[in-house]
Amino acid sequence: MKQHYELLVIGAGPAGLAAATDAARLGVDVALVDEQKFPGGQIYRNVSRARGQLINYLGKDYMRGKQLVVEFLQSAADYIDNASLWYLDDRLEAGLLIDGASRFISCDQMILASGAQERPMPLPGWHKPGVMTAGAGQILLKSAAVVPQGKLVLAGSGPLLLLLAAQYLRAGVAIEAIVDTTPASRLIGALPGLPRALGAIDYLLKGLSYMHAIRKARIPVYKHVDDLRAEGDERLEAVCFSVGRGNAASEMRIAADTLMLHQGVIPNTRLPLAAGCDLAWDQQQQSWKVSRDDWGQSSVDQVMVAGDCGGIVGARAAELQGRLCALQVACKLNKLDQDQRDRAATPISKFLNRHLAIRPFIDALYAPAPAYQLPADDTLVCRCEEISAGEIRAAARLGCVGPNQAKAFTRCGMGPCQGCLCGSTVATLIADETGAAIEDVGYFKVRPPLKPITLGELSSS
């Protein structure tokens, strides 16, 4: 590991792996930084060590990651693993916490590929032991071959929920029920996106195959449910919800040991924010995204953004965006001229457009249900400081115009997760309560340390 690189790539998921590999091939002096020991990010987590039946359970889309990891490890790029990025500023100084000591690395260019996180799904009882995210369930499967036993309920909305169900069924994991919170109106809303989605028909067929596996296994599926809650005294005991409307509405209570929640993914925009990149609100994806051109160039000259951290695109598109970023960085560093860059980019852009064709359909179909964006007053919103939706609404009524003021008023977002699990809900609640546009409400400011660091670790640099 050197003190300075021409290019630092942050995040070893598909976008970062492809960007670092291609940049190294083009003669760029590059290092890839990641928090994990093994490359792959969350989507290809632990892929280089996957073996035995686990490979069949996880499926061939997952194993695509192995090729990316192998190509990266064969490249001349440095891999800085187990490195937690605790400091980043607009001068592109990166503070890394490695083995209990902090070190600073500088670079001429940076590619941010910090990926996505699951959209928080605040509902009554979501903080109780026994409730976790569907992504967490999948990470346990990928990284430790660990699966729930006892009564398992999957609830929420989105492709990951269906994929996880299919993977669990392949692995012989019993599922009590799938509780689908997708509102009935979403399918009609998604239809305008269908013609374009047919251009990426493999995605549609995959989704249908997951649904087929769920039907074949005779898993009870409750659709268009409302009022989802995790009930129990100290821990989860039952998943409760209502099905049907008006006079036909009925209350359901399913005994459960584990509840896995999901309502889509949102960009992890903390690093782009720390680097000073401009963001814009994406109405279709109901999330903030980084303002970037087709190469991935952000509003900051030396910062490119690849993959889901700039706006949700999916694993294959992320990989292709990483390749475009690498071409542009190599061009900026005079490793190739514009003609060479453009010739190399043409086929990549073509594939990228094909993979992006599915997005409008999926984004509209699985747009989050309002109930879990605007939870009832007594639902916890900030899990760290245990602040309820009612307290956020009260702060908004007192005149809080955005999340940063609400933080000062209530402590929401002030705990160790620094607002990752409440930021989007707090902003949505304030916008709803004050009638302001979410673009004007804004987001939590990001300030180092981006990850907790002790004084001892800081002074050992």
Added chain:
Amino acid sequence: MFRRIEDIGSDTVTLWIDKREFQVPAGISVAAAVLLCGFDKVRDTPVSGSPRLPYCMMGICFDCLMCIDGVPNQQACQVEVRHNMTIDYQRGAAELPQQE
């Protein structure tokens, strides 16, 4: 409430979780190990003292904070198990080291 479905490797390591001895597969995270060993909480929150288990498993939620080898506030999902590691519940906020 969790189980293992596949032997990724045959190596195991010895852990001391809440002063009890456990054998777990090498290479997994402390959070995965604690779930696998059947614990019903990793910590009590500083605000209300309510119990929590790992929630996101990817380092963003900080619900899996534990005291690992005597060091409090460690993200259990980000730390790999090591032989003879001691892992303890975190009760409320971490205590500052006592002055000698």
